[in-house]
Amino acid sequence: MTHIKTLAHLAAILSAAAQVAAHGHITNIVINGVSYRGWDINSDPYNSDPPVVVAWQTPNTANGFISPDAYDTDDIICHLDATNARDHAVIAAGDKISLQWSTWPDSHHGPVIDHLANCGTSCETVDKTTLEFFKIDGVGLVDETTVPGIWGDDLLIADNNTWLVEIPSDIAPGYYVLRHELIALHGAGSEDGAQNYPQCFNLQITGSGTADPSGVLGTELYTSTDPGILVNIYQSLSTYEVPGPTLIPEAASVVQSSSTITASGTPVTGSATATAA
């Protein structure tokens, strides 16, 4: 093996490592101080017996993104080749979840979006292609007085890479997938230049609400020419339309802040009967 080949190989490894470091993923979620471990792309995909967690599993070891030319594929639902989380966390309607990102590059301006989809009897076994997502949170251009502006994900970075989302208080109790997503728009001025970073978590929502919003299939959330997807953020924008279905009327607007962890949570396995206690 020549030195040149070795160096090229090393450069490729370093560049792949830099990409992993540059983008982020969710390390854990926090509900009322209780932290639940996420899916660790740096170790879990390599583990033949990975820990059972509340996050959907993905072999996305490159910390990559889904691009608009894949909006009609299953990968847009819960990221690359995602498979069901094998557990869920319990949360009361009206309570908040803090999602902790490992890191997020400040060049990657764009919206923060949260959807829910009702799983029926179990999010651990539901077929993801049947999930119908409704939007409970969407924060896009927060301050347009500068170019490229201050965006939802800039607030996330300012809060130690965390995002707080409230489960609307009148959502009917049941099993739901939370689909949290950042969309990076730094390259979105040309078609297929946006980058979607969705991640999913299984929740059991408790309470006495009755709202059962209708939603859309993951593969129908976006198109590559939506005004919030094909957009040049390096020009003065007076407004920005967060892509996807309209926010449900029950959605709560949340003042962002990071959450203190007071305990580590054990995810719950199984469906109605197993988790009734």
Ligand SMILES: *[C@@H]1O[C@H](CO)[C@@H](O)[C@H](O)[C@H]1NC(C)=O
């Ligand atoms: C910020 O997040 C990291 C985890 O990425 C955590 O260890 C640290 O305690 C957090 N800092 C604050 C001030 O909350």
Ligand SMILES: [Cu+2]
């Ligand atoms: Cu990037």
